[in-house]
Amino acid sequence: MIVKKRDLPIKLMKNEAVFRRLPEWHPKKSLIQTDIRNRRSGLKGEREVDYFLSLLPNDFRIYQDLRLRCNGHKFQMDFVIDSGKGLYIVDAKNNAGQIIFGSDFNECIQVYDEKRKILSNPLMQVLRQQSQLEKLLKELHIDIPIKSYVVFTNPHVKLTKEPGCSYDLSAVFTVDQIHFHLLEKDQEYSKVFSNNSRDRMKDFFLANHTPETYNPLDFYEIDSRDLLSGIQCPTCHSFEVVRRHTCMCKVCGNRSRFAYKKGINDFFLLYGRQFTNKQLSEFLGIDRSWVTQYLVSRTDINGTGNTKARIYHSPYPPNF
Numbered sequence: 001m002i003v004k005k006r007d008l009p010i011k012l013m014k015n016e017a018v019f020r021r022l023p024e025w026h027p028k029k030s031l032i033q034t035d036i037r038n039r040r041s042g043l044k045g046e047r048e049v050d051y052f053l054s055l056l057p058n059d060f061r062i063y064q065d066l067r068l069r070c071n072g073h074k075f076q077m078d079f080v081i082d083s084g085k086g087l088y089i090v091d092a093k094n095n096a097g098q099i100i101f102g103s104d105f106n107e108c109i110q111v112y113d114e115k116r117k118i119l120s121n122p123l124m125q126v127l128r129q130q131s132q133l134e135k136l137l138k139e140l141h142i143d144i145p146i147k148s149y150v151v152f153t154n155p156h157v158k159l160t161k162e163p164g165c166s167y168d169l170s171a172v173f174t175v176d177q178i179h180f181h182l183l184e185k186d187q188e189y190s191k192v193f194s195n196n197s198r199d200r201m202k203d204f205f206l207a208n209h210t211p212e213t214y215n216p217l218d219f220y221e222i223d224s225r226d227l228l229s230g231i232q233c234p235t236c237h238s239f240e241v242v243r244r245h246t247c248m249c250k251v252c253g254n255r256s257r258f259a260y261k262k263g264i265n266d267f268f269l270l271y272g273r274q275f276t277n278k279q280l281s282e283f284l285g286i287d288r289s290w291v292t293q294y295l296v297s298r299t300d301i302n303g304t305g306n307t308k309a310r311i312y313h314s315p316y317p318p319n320f
């Protein structure tokens with residue numbers, strides 16, 4: 001049973017908004033494209049894990065994408081599963097090629113397309129998350145055993161270790177094995193936790209989950225003046241859309257009634273939780289303020305204040 005669903009992938013959505021509004025010449029464009037591609041593939045991998053976790057018994061409580069705070073440091077876990085007898089942390093990795101766990105303490109190498117790349121060791125990461133989670137649960141006086149796993153979601157990945165590697169790689173495998181490992185491990189635990197303890201854990205997780213806040217312009221050090229203004233054509237993706245009775249693209253002639261809505265979302269994704277008519281008009285490249293006002297009135301966005309000082313507020317979650 002899924003108790004907490006994965007948050008909207010807001011970091012990805014923000015990166016996509018920056019990407020579509022960055023001109024082709026911009027030096028950060030290809031870096032952002034790579035980050036978008038990686039995150040999309042990461043999400044696809046996590047959905048793959050969702051499928052195999054759905055094969056677990058229904059009383060297993062699944063928390064997707066849980067982000068907690070320990071000693072002021074936030075840590076994010078892709079999956080936490082409470083079986084009633086143990087807690088399992090599962091970290092999903094979407095790397096392809098060959099993954100080699102080296103003999104040196106922290107080393108993990110990816111070999112892909114004949115290139116070698118050093119990765120931060122996923123087993124170390126997940127064990128760090130485990131120790132943070134243990135600390136939090138200790139404060140709640142819940143002494144439940146925790147086991148961590150790393151699953152690789154690419155079906156063609158090859159996992160190997162060098163001779164002399166000190167890691168116990170029984171906690172690292174491909175995604176199709178996850179439910180077997182969980183069920184097998186669960187049989188080793190004899191103590192069954194009461195629903196009361198499990199509910200306390202649930203309340204704690206849900207109340208303390210902190211969605212990530214992220215500003216893509218700060219992160220990539222992009223000057224907002226570099227971004228393209230205007231309404232984007234849903235067909236040819238140019239920003240040459242003019243707003244008359246409908247949104248019409250000057251490049252391909254496509255007509256769309258609602259192309260401006262994506263532009264308004266882009267504003268929220270890039271600049272935060274509110275705008276004035278003037279700010280949105282500039283952003284959408286609309287030179288008549290009454291047109292902007294009319295378009296906003298056709299959305300579910302509410303405003304406060306009167307006339308020129310009116311401020312419109314985001315209907316989305318705080319980290320959008």
Ligand SMILES: [Zn+2]
Pocket residue numbers: 233234235236237238249250251252253254
């Ligand atoms: Zn077009």
